[in-house]
Every structure is written in structure tokens, then in C-alpha cells.
Amino acid sequence: MSIRQFVSEIQRGSISAEESIAKAIKSAGSLNKKLKFFITPTFDLAARHAHQVQHLVNNHSDAGRLAGIAVSVKDALCIEGVESCAGSAVLKGYKPLITATAVSKTIASGGCIIGKTAQDEFGFGGFNTNVGQGFPVPLNPHDSLRSCGGSSGGAACITSAADFPHIAVAESTGGSIVNPAAFCGVVGLCPTYGRVSRNGLIDYANSLDKIGVMGRCVDDVAIALEIMAGKDSNDHTSSSVPVGYYGSHAVSPRRQLKVGIVKESFGEGVDERVVKNVRDAIKKVTDAGVQTAEVSLPLAFNYGVPSYYLIALSEASTNLARYNGLLFGATEKLSSDSKGFRDFFASVRTKYFGAEAKRRILLGTFARMAGWRDAYYTKALQVRQLIIQEYQRAFSQVDVLVSPTMPFIAPKFSEISQMSPLQNYMADILTVGPNLAGLPHMSLPCGTVEGMPVGIMFTAPHFREDMLIHAGGMHESI
Amino acid sequence: MQITKETIINVAKSSCINLTDKEVEQFLVDFNSILDAFSKISEVNTKDVQPAFHSIEISDVTREDSAGKGCTQEQALSLSKHTSRGLFVGPKIL
Numbered sequence: 154m155s156i157r158q159f160v161s162e163i164q165r166g167s168i169s170a171e172e173s174i175a176k177a178i179k180s181a182g183s184l185n186k187k188l189k190f191f192i193t194p195t196f197d198l199a200a201r202h203a204h205q206v207q208h209l210v211n212n213h214s215d216a217g218r219l220a221g222i223a224v225s226v227k228d229a230l231c232i233e234g235v236e237s238c239a240g241s242a243v244l245k246g247y248k249p250l251i252t253a254t255a256v257s258k259t260i261a262s263g264g265c266i267i268g269k270t271a272q273d274e275f276g277f278g279g280f281n282t283n284v285g286q287g288f289p290v291p292l293n294p295h296d297s298l299r300s301c302g303g304s305s306g307g308a309a310c311i312t313s314a315a316d317f318p319h320i321a322v323a324e325s326t327g328g329s330i331v332n333p334a335a336f337c338g339v340v341g342l343c344p345t346y347g348r349v350s351r352n353g354l355i356d357y358a359n360s361l362d363k364i365g366v367m368g369r370c371v372d373d374v375a376i377a378l379e380i381m382a383g384k385d386s387n388d389h390t391s392s393s394v395p396v397g398y399y400g401s402h403a404v405s406p407r408r409q410l411k412v413g414i415v416k417e418s419f420g421e422g423v424d425e426r427v428v429k430n431v432r433d434a435i436k437k438v439t440d441a442g443v444q445t446a447e448v449s450l451p452l453a454f455n456y457g458v459p460s461y462y463l464i465a466l467s468e469a470s471t472n473l474a475r476y477n478g479l480l481f482g483a484t485e486k487l488s489s490d491s492k493g494f495r496d497f498f499a500s501v502r503t504k505y506f507g508a509e510a511k512r513r514i515l516l517g518t519f520a521r522m523a524g525w526r527d528a529y530y531t532k533a534l535q536v537r538q539l540i541i542q543e544y545q546r547a548f549s550q551v552d553v554l555v556s557p558t559m560p561f562i563a564p565k566f567s568e569i570s571q572m573s574p575l576q577n578y579m580a581d582i583l584t585v586g587p588n589l590a591g592l593p594h595m596s597l598p599c600g601t602v603e604g605m606p607v608g609i610m611f612t613a614p615h616f617r618e619d620m621l622i623h624a625g626g627m628h629e630s631i
Numbered sequence: 632m633q634i635t636k637e638t639i640i641n642v643a644k645s646s647c648i649n650l651t652d653k654e655v656e657q658f659l660v661d662f663n664s665i666l667d668a669f670s671k672i673s674e675v676n677t678k679d680v681q682p683a684f685h686s687i688e689i690s691d692v693t694r695e696d697s698a699g700k701g702c703t704q705e706q707a708l709s710l711s712k713h714t715s716r717g718l719f720v721g722p723k724i725l
Binding site: 574 | 638639642643645646647648649650654658661662664665666668669670671672673674675677680681682683684685686687689691692694702706707710711712713719720721722723724
């Protein structure tokens with residue numbers, strides 16, 4: 154049952170929010186033992202939210218467009234009083250004083266917060282295997298020997314496995330929503346940069362972080378995005394561009410979109426079976442009368458990965474400078490014979506950051522250092538400018554772009570362990586372009602290979618989430 | 632460009648992270664392969680191109696200079712294990 158239908162039943166009183174959430178808690182608890190998608194379950198909170206929803210329904214009040222829906226939240230988003238670590242041991246014990254704006258909005262719309270989901274430490278990974286010390290690696294519901302993708306792996310895992318009405322609030326910096334959505338066979342939508350407030354998000358890279366959503370169908374994510382989007386005085390980078398009625402585009406998709414097929418995304422390095430699934434899906438929409446054209450994005454494909462990583466790691470290295478064991482999070486004992494503040498801070502950071510976090514901090518610090526800054530960080534920002542312009546030229550010819558989401562199906566953990574850090578980074582080649590340019594993009598299920606889901610990705614111009622949802626609805630209905 | 636062990640050690644020091652000799656060796660290999668691949672961006676002609684610090688236009692915002700709701704001293708201190716008499720306690724500086 155879609156969220157739209159379920160909420161309608163809740164409002165009518167034919168389904169009890171409290172009973173429904175009680176069932177969801179039981180099911181999520183059982184599934185989590187097997188799949189490890191939660192870092193922190195918040196079952197008591199979900200029950201309290203459900204009680205509030207039921208109270209409104211009983212009083213014939215509007216309980217909201219997510220009334221009685223279980224909502225999971227990526228660990229990087231703060232919830233007041235709930236341990237929020239962004240998957241890092243350095244934030245162990247941190248219970249924020251605020252709730253992220255995006256999460257507050259889902260609660261105000263009747264969402265019931267069921268748990269904080271697993272992720273790579275601070276979002277530093279594409280397979281959810283770069284987890285902080287003591288944090289879970291979620292297992293793909295389609296094959297437990299395979300990754301869920303990352304960094305929002307837990308969000309995709311629960312969205313795929315849940316047998317109850319659910320949406321996941323997730324976050325993307327370089328592909329962390331669409332990547333796991335593709336690997337787990339769910340719908341993942343990453344909006345335009347600034348479309349959803351980042352207030353209350355534990356930062357990875359400020360100029361790239363976007364909060365988005367995962368669900369089981371396009372209409373579910375469209376409704377959730379509509380609720381979370383909008384200007385927020387607590388985030389000056391949030392946009393005042395009016396929020397559209399996104400849900401209406403999912404249920405009555407137009408057919409007159411012109412779709413640009415990204416030439417490079419079907420080339421070398423992309424599994425031929427993935428290519429075939431996506432090409433077959435494109436043929437279906439073409440047969441249904443949708444106009445298509447080939448589009449080339451050479452800059453995004455040749456230089457997107459280095460440009461993205463140099464910017465992301467530079468920003469991450471400054472963001473993570475704040476974790477020093479003094480004001481919040483994990484710490485060490487302060488002793489009278491300690492050598493001084495630098496040694497204390499270094500001892501905390503060395504002990505609690507994971508290997509990939511250290512690698513990224515070091516690389517980002519290097520890229521910003523005098524002598525290297527112009528060649529790496531500044532150059533990457535200039536390349537980003539050219540990539541944004543390249544996308545703008547493409548969108549002067551077509552309405553949306555289409556490509557595979559990931560170059561392969563979800564890899565096995567045994568394969569991931571053999572990959573070098575550079576090979577890990579290169580796996581993001583199809584997703585970094587839209588993220589670097591801040592463009593809205595969405596992954597949808599597109600058949601299977603070896604029983605594992607394949608993802609098809611649509612990308613739209615800035616703030617044209619309506620077009621993106623049209624395209625998604627079109628793919629879903631054919 | 633070849634990165635040296637000294638560069639790794641200096642960067643780690645700037646980052647407030649202690650590395651073992653084994654980690655220095657590993658990061659040296661990683662740095663050289665990653666930066667070699669990333670150096671590819673030098674091929675792009677960026678003459679007269681403005682750096683894109685954001686992907687969309689971001690404008691400065693202002694607000695009334697009035698006190699808003701913030702956390703209390705007690706709340707701020709509640710997040711730390713190192714407090715005394717209403718203050719944070721830090722490592723010695725001198």
C-alpha cells in the first residue's frame with residue numbers, strides 16, 4: 154500500500170496508527186537482527202509519535218500527510234536527545250540539543266521516528282563498509298553476502314526490507330542516496346542543493362551535502378520531499394524557490410518530456426548487463442512516445458571524480474577539525490601530567506577516527522595547504538564551474554538526463570575488501586556529476602542481474618524536482 | 632609529483648592525527664596513487680574560470696540584531712565530560 158493510500162486509511166480511522174506502528178516496531182526489530190540497518194532504534198519515540206497521531210485522528214483533526222508512517226533517519230541527522238554519531242566513534246555518546254529541520258517536518262506531518270540508520274563514518278564511502286569502530290555494516294536484503302551500498306546503506310536496507318509503510322530520510326554528498334537505492338532496489342531521491350534545509354545535519358562537505366529521501370515508489374518519495382523541502386532561517390543556503398506539488402507529478406506523469414541519454418554512462422567500465430537493462434527501459438519509454446536524444450558530458454565523466462573528491466575532502470578536513478574530545482562526543486581522561494592541548498586532541502582523534510576518515514582528513518588537509526592549494530582545491534572548484542556549465546548546456550537541449558545509477562550490481566563484501574581506496578572512489582563515476590553540480594537526481598529499480606537490483610538514474614535541472622518526478626513516474630508506469 | 636614520508640608526517644601533524652610507521656607507509660602508497668589520478672584535472676583549461684564554491688547562487692543573508700533562542704549554559708555543558716563550576720575544563724596550555 155502506498156503512503157498516500159495508507160495515510161488516507163489512518164485518517165478515516167480504518168487503520169489504527171498505534172497498532173500499525175506497534176507491528177512496524179516488532180517487524181523492524183526482527184529484521185534488524187538479521188540485516189543490521191539500525192545504529193540506534195528509537196522504538197519508544199515511534200510509539201509516542203503514533204500515540205500523538207492517534208490522538209489527532211480520534212479528535213477528527215488533520216494528523217498530517219505522513220500520519221502513522223514509520224520514518225527512519227540516517228545517523229548523520231540530529232534528533233534531540235537521541236544519540237547521533239554520523240556513524241563515527243568520535244561522536245559516541247553525543248545526544249544533540251536540536252532536531253534537524255527535515256526530521257522535525259516529518260514529525261510535524263505525522264511521521265513516527267523508528268530509528269537511526271547505519272552509514273559509512275561521516276558518509277565516507279560507497280559501500281557502507283567504512284563504518285566507525287563498533288558500528289554495524291548493513292547486509293543487502295537481496296543477498297546478505299553483498300553490500301547495501303553507501304553511504305546511506307542502512308536507509309536503503311530498511312526501505313527494501315520493510316513490510317510496513319515506511320520512508321527513509323537520507324543524505325547524499327557524492328551519490329549516497331542513489332547508490333544504495335540502486336543496490337537495494339528502492340527509489341532514492343536526492344534534491345537540488347538547498348532544496349531541503351541542512352540545519353541539524355552533521356556535515357561531511359557543506360557545499361555538497363543534500364538531505365533527501367528513499368521509499369518504495371515515486372509517489373512516496375515525492376510526498377516526503379514536499380514535506381521536507383523549503384526555506385529555513387536556520388540554514389542560509391536553503392533556497393526560497395517555491396516548493397512544488399511534487400506528489401501530483403508522480404501519479405499523473407506527463408509523456409512529453411525530452412530525455413537525454415548520457416553517452417558516457419553506457420561506455421567502458423559499466424557492466425554490460427546493467428547497460429542492457431537500462432537501455433531496455435529507455436526503449437520502453439521511447440516506444441511509448443517519449444522523445445530521446447544522445448547527450449555527451451565529457452567534463453563530468455573525465456574530471457568529475459577528482460574534482461568532487463578534492464572539494465569534498467577539503468571541506469571534510471575542516472569540518473572534522475571540530476572533533477577533539479573536549480565539548481562533546483568521545484573523549485579521554487584529562488590528567489595533570491598531560492603534555493598539552495595538541496597531544497590531548499591528537500590522542501582523541503587518533504583513537505576514535507576510523508582509517509578512511511583519517512585518509513580523507515589527510516588528503517583534504519594536503520589539498521588546501523600552501524603550495525598545493527592552487528593545483529588541487531582551487532583547480533577542482535574551477536573544474537566544477539565548467540561541469541555545471543556543461544550540464545546547463547545539456548539541459549538547453551533536453552528536459553531530463555538518464556543513465557545507469559551504478560556501473561555494477563551490489564558487490565560482495567569479499568570483492569570490496571580487495572578494492573584499493575582509489576578503486577572505491579572511481580566507483581562513484583556515474584553519481585558525482587549531478588552531486589558536484591547540485592542537480593536533483595533519482596534512482597529507480599530497473600530489473601535485476603544475478604537476482605540483484607539494477608538502478609536507472611534520472612537527473613533534472615536545478616529546482617526541477619517536478620520534472621524528475623514526472624520522469625520517475627513515467628518509468629514506473631511503463 | 633612524488634609525495635614523501637615527510638609530507639605525510641607534516642600533513643598528519645597539521646591534522647592533529649598521530650600515525651604509526653606502518654600507517655605512514657600505507658598512506659604514502661595511497662597518497663601517491665590517489666593524487667596521481669587526481670592530477671588529471673590539470674589537463675583542463677581553467678583560464679579566467681571563476682571557482683564554484685557552491686553549485687547554486689548563494690547570497691548573503693542578514694537578520695535583525697536581536698537575541699534569539701539558544702541553548703542554556705547548563706545544556707551546553709551537559710554534552711561534555713570535562714566540566715567544573717559551570718565551565719569547560721581543557722588540557723593545560725602552558
